[in-house]
Amino acid sequence: MTPSAKYADLVLPACTQFETWGVTDGWKYGEEVFLAPKIVDPPFETKSDYRICVDLSKKFGVYEQFTEGGRDEKDWVAWFVDEIYRKTRFPDMPPFRKFAASNAGVYTKPVYEPKIALEKFSQNPLEYPLNTPSGKIEIFSVELFKEGQADEIPPVAKYIREWDNPFDEKAEKYPLQAMGHHYNPRVHSTHDNNQWTMNGFPQRVFINPADASKRGINDGDMVRIWNERGAMILKSRITKRIMPGVIDIPQGAWYDPDEKGIDRGGNVNILTSEKWTPFAKGNAQHTIMVDIEKA
Amino acid sequence: MKTYGFYIDTVNCSGCKTCQVACQDKNDLEPGHLWRKIIDIEGGDWKNDNGVFSEYPFAYHVSLACNHCSDPLCVQSCPTQAMHVTDIGAVDIDQDKCIGCGYCTWACPYDAPKLDKRTGRMSKCDLCYDRITKNENPSCVDACPMRALDFGDIEVLKEKYGNTRSIFPLASPELTKPNIIIRPHKNSLKASVRNASIANREEL
Amino acid sequence: MEKYNLALVVFTWLTQASVGLIILRAIYMRRSSAGDDKIYITGRYILLTAFILLVTGLLFSFAHLNYPRHAFNALNNIISSWMSREILAEIILLFILLAWYIINGFTIKKTPQIIMEILAGLSGVALIYLMVRTYMLPSLQGLNTPAFPLSFIITPLLSGSAIIYFFLRKSEPELAIKYKLFFAIIFLFSLINHLIFRAFHHTLGVFNIYSAFYLAALIISVPSLYSTLKNKNVMSDVIFLNLAIICDFLNRVYALTYTNPAL
């Protein structure tokens, strides 16, 4: 069971991606559309997330509004391809019915000629201004300046010290910076239960030999990592590939507390701050100071 | 008869282990039972200049399965003749003879034969016999996202990629005449001088 | 070597103890001043012990196979496999000892005894040579040190002299002392050899279970040897011999498990 399922009062059987229709594009910058057709029927009682919501919407009496006239998963995918993609980023894309029937799976926007970034602007900035308040490339952003938090949202690009950093007084108590890099065997937390990939890349805390020897930690020792927010015990990997003064706990591992509430799964989130990043209001993942000791 | 071999490009290999998992998938191996494994090498060190660290460490990866050597020590050492050279020149194990003594693993400088705990006998890379006889590449080769592996007649590979047969930490090719061609990572030259070592022993 | 293979450690150790017994028995048969009958009986006991050790060793070697059902295949590759040869030599020695023991029961004439003695001695030495070859593989860097073959010579002499000492302790104390002194010397060699082995392996710290046992044995050896020379029978005797044997055994465990794997 996933840690979030353990927290849930009610667990609904959602089916996998292969058992329902879906579509995605190459995220923000890609020039592809990927179709994810339904390959098999959902087994047993499982339903797609959308179907679960539709059934709920019936109970709430908002079926018509929620489904916008009774659309199912496939209808939505068709609508998205025909009404959104074809009308905006991918005008030359075949209509959904043809695209799905061709079984191509992927549509790639054709490239007719090499593209140069900001081409027109660089030739004639007056006639083709950029989409910024000044129409120029802004080294000093007035908009950001208006946010009024120059310390945390500086209008010029500059180094900002983390909230938790090695230069504070607090660093005397927690002298090591911790980061959680994206780890090879997982996509965030997906595949943490995949034995094949996790066996190739076991969840470890990576420590530089200099920091390890100071604390008498040998490769493979169990190590307690803690700060004022939480603690975990994890096996160590001593490696020069991490900088002295920094430890690395790959992100995405499943939270697995023991009886004392100490995480054994190596979930870096128990050490992170809950303070949002000032501008994007995201989670501030890399502002962690910790100390470690042999467990 | 052709002699098959692998090409291993340690310059492009990112150490992602896709090849390892593809092999496990194809051959239904349990987690931890590795016919192909990736050795992470690291060396060098950090230089502390009055609180400013400069970067000197280096790392590279070697993806290694059985090299189907021309002079296989495993075949020579196996007390039962279970370890043998097959009709396509691959080194393979006759499960009807193997006693699971593990002696081949000690003899092999590449640690290629592995005990299959389910059968109590040894097991190893068979060059994807079913695939190469259909003119397909072995699973690991086709799975590599960096195109860091290649497979084929060793003479053809030699012409294409040169004739480097070893890289730190692999044994001297004199020992078993392995059928691998290696594109050496630039840091492998430093490896012997700059105290390089295997960084992921627990994963091998 | 990939895993901790205690079965193999016991196998090599018992087999070598058996070979050591056979060789040191030959000396006993010639040096003892007891009556012929007495010598014959003691000699027969020693022979039986050697046989039992060898059989037990062989049984342990089975324990190390992951698929013992095919065990007889192990003799398939005499042409090129040192392990096949080792097992063959082991079986030959086993039959020689068995035959010797039977012949010994029928006749006490000198000539057949000496023939069997020579046969057993030669195949015993051959067996030890083959054992060394089996483990000294070019790919196992950790075992390619002089300390490893040396330990295969030290163990037979050490365990052999200890067992014979226990046989003679009560009945022929004079000769027993000589065996004990010999044992003490070999123990020193074992200690030196352990240090040589360590010089090639830095994985273990300076002080650990191995060094602890060697140190203990070394300390206890002083009162033990002293009392032996004074012709007193004391506990330290037993302790010393046992400790020294344990040391040598641990040395073998160390050699076969802490060697660098091929990679």
Ligand code: SF4
């Ligand atoms: S790599 Fe090892 S197992 Fe493969 S043929 Fe060579 S010696 Fe044998």
Ligand code: SF4
């Ligand atoms: S799949 Fe390719 S890049 Fe990844 S570890 Fe294997 S050889 Fe290297």
